[in-house]
Amino acid sequence: MILQPSIKIKAKPFLKWAGGKTQLLPIIDSFLPKSFQKENNITYIEPFVGGGAMLFFMLQKYRNIKHAIINDLNPHLVKAYKVIRDEPHILIDSLQEIQSKYQTLDGYENQKAFYLDIRTRFNTLALTDIETASYLIFMNRTCFNGLYRENSKGNFNVPFGKYSNPTICDPSLILANSELLQKVEITHGDFSKTETYVNGYTFVYLDPPYRPLNATSNFNAYVKTAFDDSEQIRLRNFYVSLSEKGCHEILSNSDGKGYHKEDIFFDELYKDFKIERIYAKRSINANPIKRGSITELLIRNYTICQGIK
Incomplete structure (x- = not known):
């Protein structure tokens, strides 16, 4: 029988998304x-x-x-899906580097400054696809309420959130998602x-x-x-x-x-x-x-x- 009712879910959303199902x-x-x-x-x-x-x-x-x-x-979201599908290990390395830097920062204000710097880079620089995906995931894990929102200029404008120890890099999730996305065509x-x-x-x-x-x-x-x-x-x-x-x-x-x-x-x-x-x-x-x-x-x-x- 094709239907598999007792499946163990390994792959799941890598972003918190308003209206998620x-x-x-x-x-x-x-x-x-x-x-x-x-x-x-x-x-x-x-x-x-x-x-x-x-x-x-x-x-x-x-x-x-x-x-x-x-x-x-959303072009940033599409790039993130493609990176997870095609370059998961490079993405993991990038996220682990960001996570390491973020976790060594002392205090809310220093973490907020780091977040705002990443947000500025995300909005203003010509980024590689790996950087786009890494920054998007980092901001989603550390911004207010896990929102994604753009202003009229197309800039991500969600403020910094308050999380004591957010998981920025989840290697097992990225690899599970990458495996599943191999048969998925991704368009923008x-x-x-x-x-x-x-x-x-x-x-x-x-x-x-x-x-x-x-x-x-x-x-x-x-x-x-x-x-x-x-x-x-x-x-x-x-x-x-x-x-x-x-x-x-x-x-x-x-x-x-x-x-x-x-x-x-x-x-x-x-x-x-x-x-x-x-x-x-x-x-x-x-x-x-x-x-x-x-x-x-x-x-x-x-x-x-x-x-x-």
Whole structure:
């Protein structure tokens, strides 16, 4: 049987990423089509890979995925994935050097100065791919709340965090991820470019920047360009196009109606598809009081037992 329910997860996200799907994996898994378990040669596509929780889970549980394509608009993130896949040992050496320097610094102010220097280098210098990946991972482990955020100029602008002894280099994780990424094609650019990779039985998981529930929750600045309602509509058209090609798809997004009952933006936008409301706990918020369970959407274009409608 292709399905492997008792798998030991070795590979997992190497970055903390806002909107990461780790906690929702069992729920998303339960909504996969039954036919997915029977196919012997699956093409798996993620147009918005982000932290990659779904990717690492799927590749380890479903060995019938023979070809995977991941894409993201964030060039630094894409470089990090490629470095982990292609040059893991060099990355480990680089991270260990950074970790050693950081851990020898005495006091918060000295560590903060070191962090700000790395952040300036990341934003202003022409870096090698190894440096880009190393700096990105270092900042993710030491910045405030593990956020990734860019300003309008495209510069990473998250302040320094307060961690007593962060793990900057995790060699076993990097090597496990590298092994899994060997069969993954990694691309950079607009989500629409991934349509060209549809081949045979294709499953697509779409996890775009979420539509804000209100003005104060408008966090989708993974890149300097905003993912506004016009982009959400363009994504819906992409979703329809893939569906017409025979792809199975699941799309995640925020549930505006769960926050404001009159907000039916997604209910109207995806009225021709199956919309599920699930609970998720979100921990990345500057105000701890606002961290908690909210409903999110899973939108699919198939019935679980019978495939595409």
